Amino acid sequence: MIPAQAITIDECRHGEFVISTDRARLDLDVIHEFLTKSYWAKGIPRETVARSIENSLCFGVYDESGSQVGFARVISDFATYGYIADVFVLEPYRGQGLGKALMEFIVQHPALQGLRRWNLTTRDAHNLYDRVGFKPL
Numbered sequence: 001m002i003p004a005q006a007i008t009i010d011e012c013r014h015g016e017f018v019i020s021t022d023r024a025r026l027d028l029d030v031i032h033e034f035l036t037k038s039y040w041a042k043g044i045p046r047e048t049v050a051r052s053i054e055n056s057l058c059f060g061v062y063d064e065s066g067s068q069v070g071f072a073r074v075i076s077d078f079a080t081y082g083y084i085a086d087v088f089v090l091e092p093y094r095g096q097g098l099g100k101a102l103m104e105f106i107v108q109h110p111a112l113q114g115l116r117r118w119n120l121t122t123r124d125a126h127n128l129y130d131r132v133g134f135k136p137l
Helices: 028-037 046-054 098-107 126-131
Strands: 011-014 017-020 057-062 068-076 081-089 117-119
Touching: 011 098, 017 098, 028 046, 028 068, 028 081, 057 098, 068 098, 081 098
Parallel strands: 081 117
Antiparallel strands: 011 017, 017 057, 057 068, 068 081
């Protein structure tokens, strides 16, 4: 059962940007366009991205106009384990601390407290993940 904290909308600000769990704000076109070109999800069908979003706790990053500029999602049982997936910040918005702010917001989210293990798999951005406590296995 998904806890109420995973259903409620949480938001935080990072300068002029907002990080939010509000599913209504997610822009499937932006998410799919990035993922389908990424090394980890190259060519992924739009319908698969939509299903993955429906079954995850999602975090969007938005600029002051409300346009989506970043994303991440967590797959979890909300008791012991959380897998962080599909983390990205669009190229023009990198270098502003958004990735770090996004990751900090994720690991501090109320629905994800008390997890015994976190996991993410990546071949890039190791410094980012190290700064929020992730270490290579």
